[in-house]
Amino acid sequence: MSASDDREAVVMTSAPVAMGELLSLSGISKSYGGVTALVDGSFDVRPGEIHALLGENGAGKSTLVKILVGAHHRDSGTIRWRGDPVEIRSFADAERLGIRLVYQKLNVIDDLTVARNLILGRERSRAGIIDLAEGRRRAASSLAALGIDLDLDARAGSLRVAEKQLLEIARALSGEVHLLIMDEPTASLGDQEVGRLLALVRRLRDQGMAIVFITHKLEEVFDVCDRVTVLRDGRTVGSKMVAETDADDLIAMMVGRRFGHRIDKQPRSTDRVVLEVDSLCADSGITDVSFSAHEGEVLGIYGLLGSGRTELIRALFGADPIGSGNVVVNGRPARFRSPRDARDRGLGLVPEDRASGVFEYLSVAKNLTVSSDDILAPRGWVRQGESKRLAQRMSDTLRIRAKSVEVPIWQLSGGNQQKALIGRWLARDSPILLMDDPTSGIDVGAKEEFYRIIDDLTTRGTTVIMTSSELPELLAVSDRLIVLREGRIAGILDRSMMSQERVLQLAMTDLADGDPRRTVRTPDAADPDSRGVTVSAGNEEADEG
Numbered sequence: 001m002s003a004s005d006d007r008e009a010v011v012m013t014s015a016p017v018a019m020g021e022l023l024s025l026s027g028i029s030k031s032y033g034g035v036t037a038l039v040d041g042s043f044d045v046r047p048g049e050i051h052a053l054l055g056e057n058g059a060g061k062s063t064l065v066k067i068l069v070g071a072h073h074r075d076s077g078t079i080r081w082r083g084d085p086v087e088i089r090s091f092a093d094a095e096r097l098g099i100r101l102v103y104q105k106l107n108v109i110d111d112l113t114v115a116r117n118l119i120l121g122r123e124r125s126r127a128g129i130i131d132l133a134e135g136r137r138r139a140a141s142s143l144a145a146l147g148i149d150l151d152l153d154a155r156a157g158s159l160r161v162a163e164k165q166l167l168e169i170a171r172a173l174s175g176e177v178h179l180l181i182m183d184e185p186t187a188s189l190g191d192q193e194v195g196r197l198l199a200l201v202r203r204l205r206d207q208g209m210a211i212v213f214i215t216h217k218l219e220e221v222f223d224v225c226d227r228v229t230v231l232r233d234g235r236t237v238g239s240k241m242v243a244e245t246d247a248d249d250l251i252a253m254m255v256g257r258r259f260g261h262r263i264d265k266q267p268r269s270t271d272r273v274v275l276e277v278d279s280l281c282a283d284s285g286i287t288d289v290s291f292s293a294h295e296g297e298v299l300g301i302y303g304l305l306g307s308g309r310t311e312l313i314r315a316l317f318g319a320d321p322i323g324s325g326n327v328v329v330n331g332r333p334a335r336f337r338s339p340r341d342a343r344d345r346g347l348g349l350v351p352e353d354r355a356s357g358v359f360e361y362l363s364v365a366k367n368l369t370v371s372s373d374d375i376l377a378p379r380g381w382v383r384q385g386e387s388k389r390l391a392q393r394m395s396d397t398l399r400i401r402a403k404s405v406e407v408p409i410w411q412l413s414g415g416n417q418q419k420a421l422i423g424r425w426l427a428r429d430s431p432i433l434l435m436d437d438p439t440s441g442i443d444v445g446a447k448e449e450f451y452r453i454i455d456d457l458t459t460r461g462t463t464v465i466m467t468s469s470e471l472p473e474l475l476a477v478s479d480r481l482i483v484l485r486e487g488r489i490a491g492i493l494d495r496s497m498m499s500q501e502r503v504l505q506l507a508m509t510d511l512a513d514g515d516p517r518r519t520v521r522t523p524d525a526a527d528p529d530s531r532g533v534t535v536s537a538g539n540e541e542a543d544e545g
């Protein structure tokens with residue numbers, strides 16, 4: 001294979017237009033039936049820049065970028081490409097210009113292999129026969145060129161969310177790409193995976209590619225982006241150089257007001273133990289895990305990719321089989337064979353994999369109440385009025401942005417669908433609520449709202465056990481924090497003992513120096529170029545937990 005084959009996926013742009021705009025949008029509007037998604041979307045993108053697109057859930061970000069790839073059509077406004085007005089009516093039009101979008105929602109086909117997914121729609125055939133071996137070679141070289149390590153023959157369904165994300169990016173980067181748009185690519189990624197993704201994004205930028213980067217994580221804006229544009233209620237509020245703005249400024253632009261986004265955590269935990277886990281082992285990779293959780297407590301779970309945090313949550317909920325060990329709920333032994341068993345004993349789960357949780361063609365109301373039928377209908381008859389009231393209450397509590405709770409949920413923005421999934425379990429009032437990275441994809445204002453909801457729940461005695469891919473968030477909301485490492489508990493920290501350094505030490509102590517998982521981003525590092533920091537080898541303090 002020649003060197004140029006190897007480079008297939010590292011897509012070079014032709015000579016950048018000097019200082020000129022690659023793309024500029026002005027006055028873009030778009031309504032869906034009665035719903036106005038965009039009123040005046042305007043911004044421009046220059047070659048070789050990473051341009052952040054920010055805004056609250058439902059602000060119109062995804063709509064705007066879908067218009068750029070021909071997935072939706074604008075009602076009015078102008079799109080210019082290298083200065084000339086263009087019409088982008090289809091994916092093919094966008095492809096020809098060199099525009100690619102990595103969607104907010106993953107589009108991986110689980111039943112196909114990684115290799116097939118990568119060449120999907122671009123298979124080459126000879127005499128009507130698709131040459132799979134050739135496709136596999138192409139897939140291999142595109143992954144290699146991007147430095148992405150995935151098993152080409154693995155079924156895509158067996159990949160982790162983070163890996164599917166990389167697969168999507170690799171797929172988008174085929175052919176000649178001048179503008180890569182990524183719609184919340186980091187929403188489901190942990191710190192170290194985010195670090196790797198951002199490194200890739202920087203590399204592409206340095207080759208001259210323009211990148212539009214949608215995110216709800218402000219630290220990423222300061223980490224990699226050059227400019228930022230903020231949308232609010234379908235209008236562009238403004239664009240700024242990242243170096244000339246700060247988080248408070250951006251939040252104010254997003255929500256139209258300033259607020260103190262500090263969390264003032266109050267302990268709500270009582271002495272009553274509601275959940276005891278003793279020497280839990282599961283084939284999914286959980287070894288000898290023991291801990292207890294109290295009424296009203298927020299118990300955080302942190303761990304790097306592969307540490308078993310999702311696996312632990314799933315095992316507790318009866319979603320994966322438990323090998324050995326004991327679980328006691330409210331003093332009574334529990335052996336959950338299915339999520340239903342867990343639910344009947346008062347556990348609820350907001351899962352990591354949102355896609356499988358949303359029933360796209362059902363209404364927002366039904367999505368909110370679908371797990372509460374047994375409560376609403378003790379005798380098998382669901383009282384519609386009551387069901388509707390419950391849905392409306394949840395929608396109000398979470399400020400779900402929808403025309404009404406009767407619209408099908410696929411019409412909602414990604415973050416608002418996410419809120420509905422959280423609402424489904426809040427609706428049940430489960431005394432023990434397990435949540436796997438619940439805030440990924442929800443905006444800064446909604447996050448603050450969510451912390452308030454957690455505080456309300458714990459005040460009423462609910463126990464919350466949650467993971468997060470954002471360590472600062474866990475440090476802020478947890479009474480205690482379980483740190484997992486390779487499926488085992490590396491330490492359990494009381495609030496007074498929690499710090500970023502200590503948690504990371506515990507999470508990484510056993511990893512060998514060369515292990516890529518040792519490279520993590522520290523969100524507070526001042527120097528934007530020093531974000532991929534290698535944390536020094538473990539020290540004795542780590543044993544204290």
Ligand SMILES: Nc1ncnc2c1ncn2[C@@H]1O[C@H](COP(=O)(O)OP(=O)(O)OP(=O)(O)O)[C@@H](O)[C@H]1O
Pocket residue numbers: 032033035036037055056057058059060061062063064104401402410411412413414415416441443
């Ligand atoms: N196909 C559709 N039909 C009806 N309404 C839609 C459709 N797609 C989006 N909307 C509405 O348009 C508005 C903007 O949605 P959009 O998905 O662009 O938001 P977003 O900024 O990407 O939000 P998020 O951060 O939650 O992803 C929302 O009110 C949404 O409900």
Ligand SMILES: [Mg+2]
Pocket residue numbers: 061062063104183413414415
């Ligand atoms: Mg979106």
